[in-house]
Amino acid sequence: MVEKRSVSAPPAPAGNPEPRRSVAFIGSECVPYVKTGGLGDVMYALPRELVRMNCDVRVILPRYECIPQKYQEKMTYRGEFYMDLGSTGRRVYIGIMELIDSGVVYDFIDNKEFFSGPKPYYDLVGDIPKFCLFSKAALAALNFLNWIPDIVHCHDWQAALVPVYLRTLFAGTPVGRAKSILTIHNLRFQGIYNIDTIRYWSGLPEYVFTDPALLGQNWLDANLLKGGLAFTDRITTVSPNYAGEIQGWEYGEGLDAHLRFNNRKLRGIVNGIDYETWNPETDPSIPVHYGTKDVLEGKKADKLALQKELGLAEDENKYVIGLISRLTNQKGLDLVNAIVPQVLDDFTQIVVLGTGDSTYEDSFRYYENTYKGQFSACIQYDEARAHRIYAAADSLLVPSRFEPCGLTQLNAMHYGTVPIVRETGGLKDTVQPYNQYENSGNGFTFDRYDAGLLLDAINRSKTMFFTDRERWNDMVLRDMQKDVSWKNSARQYKDLYLELTPW
16 A cells, blocks of 8 residues: 555646636546547546636546557556455455646546456446446545545446445545536436346445435336436536436436436536647648638538548539438438438538448448449548548538437537538537528528438538528538637536535
8 A cells, every 4th residue: 555645737827716626527438548429528628628717627537458558658656455346245456547638637547357358338247347346446546545526527327326425435534525416428328237236336335225316217226327316416418408308208218207306406518629639720630721711722622632532523512411420320320321312413422430330331331332432431430530521521410319419510510511410409509500581500400300301401401502602601600610619618517516616
């Protein structure tokens, strides 16, 4: 055992008038160390913005074996301790490895038994023990380091036991003084498993399993996310519209009544994007940089480069539609599949990037083979190519069945690419439909989940692109000028922290 030490991020600049708060972010992924979705982007960008607002921020993550070696080599050893593993009767090793970047301290919980393997998630059989251990170890690490935050900010079901531990097993410890926030990034994933297994791996007191707060709908399972929502001081989700939607049956994923009961704690704060990573003026992944003054010329050049890269017909006057997505049913891809032959013509091209369900992967490969030079199916995860598609495309499809926030439409707008979205969740909050009478709005939208309505939205966008280019260009500029950074969102989170800690 090593001596406990307290190490904080570098101090805020002298004279910063912002009230100081310390915040521990606890979650299962964070760019650039590990990413499977938008959670990783949020865990990276929001803490960096909060540091600029005079917050002292620590991000606590599992030290997965799959974290690239170049980051593993930068970590320094902070200490180790042994911790009871649930009700197993075992005491397990917990190591703490640390690095600091851009004023944010990253602490990685080390245990090779639980965090080995080539990817961060597998299935609930393996993930339930992993994240029971991680949630408890994260709080124990804060006590060990003698770094007691004002706020513990947890993310999704993988960290949902943190508020439960905070008010039970850790209530009498220093970290038990902290207030907690639990952010829902996607309500569909809740960490539901049988009570005996979760009792065994968590070691939580018996009464939490007899309280309805942690019980699943069938009274035989425990629901980790539900328990976290009950025990946390505040609940946030990643857009105001989604915060309302999940309190209804259609989007509530079985927790709508629970969320209505906890409505007083619930806030919706839309996500932002990191302007250092997503910036067409400096983006190293795109061949031609551009800003608001030269976007029209820049996008044409990037379009020609992407067409050449993907084997599409090279013509800057073609209308290029991008789709960058996980290929799953949630993303509205059944609607896209139904209308591809009606969208494609001599003047239109479609570029798809993503991996997921084999049904969609195979259908998009079929379209690529059938419509050579018009359709490109990039069945892969390629971050650099995603940047090039944002820069080259004229519009981006996000026809989701549901979408808590969505980041692709924000990236698209910042690159001057017009979004075509369904009016759901954060898509409705961030994309205002085009109004031809006022020449306002920043995208094309449709409401009901219907392939015909998606086709109509695409055709409206094509009509404007080909027949009223002046107004189209106005919309491109509005999109690029719209502030979709983390600044406004981080301000709302900072205000929420101050509301919870009014001293």
